[in-house]
Amino acid sequence: MKKISAAELKAFAVQVFTGCGVSQEDAETTAEVLVTTDTWGVSTHGTKAVRGYAARLRVGGLNPKGRPKIDREGPGWAVVDGDMSLGMITSIFAMKVAMAKAKVNGIAMVTVHNSCHFGAAGYYTWMASQENLIGMAMSNDIPSVAAPGSKGAIFGSDPFAFGAPGGSHPAMNLDMSTAVVAGGKIRLMVAEGKPIPDGWLLTKEGKPTNDGTMYPYQASLLPMGGYKGYGIAMMIEVLAGMLSGSQVRDKIGGWLDEPLSKKTDHGHAFIAIDPKVFVGLDAYNQAMSTMVDSIKKEPVVEGAKPLLIPGEMEHHKRAAALQDTIPLGDDVIEYLQTAAKEASLPLPKCLQ
């Protein structure tokens, strides 16, 4: 474990991306998303991914000069072509379009095709909440999750995020996988040599296993809540995949898999809603503050702290990380060190 300041971590990520031909502006935007995710303690979706993105940027599986653009649009909707640029660049672009349209229209939805892995879905919903809007974000991905009764993987561990202004409290921000657990958590436990709990993994014969090294090629995750996680993943495939014209299910490319030079064509969907339009911002903020206050007063089981609001733990971790440093596990440090090596960059002091 190492403790690294947000500024140092961001500077390093920017250096890797610009070294791959990404503009200074796009490199900074992408690094900001990833470092913010690290400050939340969500290290599976933070700068750990820099190495994988860089590998694609170098061989053409991501376009360092890509410019996302609107294919088609109307007052409350748009379809965006990601132009194979970094998923974070395209997703911020798309969420901003959704947010601007929602302010006029009450609600707006923007779908994205020709994109790749977009990091943490919760970044884009948090972005909306910081401008007093409600946001939803979702993405499809290569199959890694079984369905009730299947032997193999049917859908990705497709993420779903929902963010909303918190009134007098920090923003609510839910970011969840539709698998029983995120695939990144399995990789992390394997790296840490931990066994995988019952009910998480299924072999290709549809039998339970606790061997995390079998994931993702020899084992699938189980869906969250059985048919519910399977159903929500299918919803995401419809909204992010079919309504964007991206690839769907096993036709999507794995962002960490060969061929790294070929586009993955992930699809995303972003929805923004303006509470001001529906009920006025004051009424909304008051209702949210009152609800959170009342939840904080609910009795908890012995030894537990007051109930958490989704995103609250991440909010406090971020505040501490910005005040001081971000604690990053050995798995992340190793990826960052390899990223430096592969980019032929001298190892920065913070990673030594």
Add this chain to the structure above:
Amino acid sequence: MKKISAAELKAFAVQVFTGCGVSQEDAETTAEVLVTTDTWGVSTHGTKAVRGYAARLRVGGLNPKGRPKIDREGPGWAVVDGDMSLGMITSIFAMKVAMAKAKVNGIAMVTVHNSCHFGAAGYYTWMASQENLIGMAMSNDIPSVAAPGSKGAIFGSDPFAFGAPGGSHPAMNLDMSTAVVAGGKIRLMVAEGKPIPDGWLLTKEGKPTNDGTMYPYQASLLPMGGYKGYGIAMMIEVLAGMLSGSQVRDKIGGWLDEPLSKKTDHGHAFIAIDPKVFVGLDAYNQAMSTMVDSIKKEPVVEGAKPLLIPGEMEHHKRAAALQDTIPLGDDVIEYLQTAAKEASLPLPKCLQ
């Protein structure tokens, strides 16, 4: 168990509602929703509820002459006042408004306050799918589900439904509770004398129990997937409650609880999306057909049938029920017989 034709069941429900002062048209609309739900085999949310709705209609906790109306609206949104009419009347009204706006706008959202229990959320999303639209429907409800770490119930088992046209297949229609299991299922198992499985119920001290008779007053349900179900329920509280101006959490009235003469003020949210606007209906239908075809070919565990699409089982049950009769459990028959008695109606032949 009795087998009743859809026509006889509907005629009986219409008779009960008109006897409470509901217009013939509204009685037929409401009965159609409930009987359709019964044909799907979802008997917890079908005509079993007639008795409870009638009890409220008689004493003013539902307004038999209520007319839902739009409070405020814009091109892509509306807020509807349910006027304390039957939840089904208001919800069909609201979903129709959302559908009409989505056809122009790509996406639209309509929230509802001053409503009550709205039956099966999946009815409204199915309605959208029958007109080549995608739908989402959700409702808040009185707390019955614990949060991770809580002793008592925090949110309702708030339903979330998603429906989408199925291309060459029946519509996809997901209708799920954000609790680990729907409360109605607990009531049903209690009625059938079955024990409640582990991991479903928590006492007021936050301890596990298998005693279904403790639900809902002495025990809460557990949320689906831990913090995920808790988070989705909070999302529903924001969209259906705060964006409609309805009551929230423990301020909502229980639709089966005293005082039956007081409004419950549930909130709902309906979202409609037009795939035609985003990618064209042909491209959408082709993508959906291809995906479902490919899922149907996936290998399944020994003895299992091909994977199901959400709503598919209900679709086939409905076809069989319309061809022949609807099989209704003793719990439903008992409620219907009591409804006849309380309405001072002669017991119809099908219930004898």
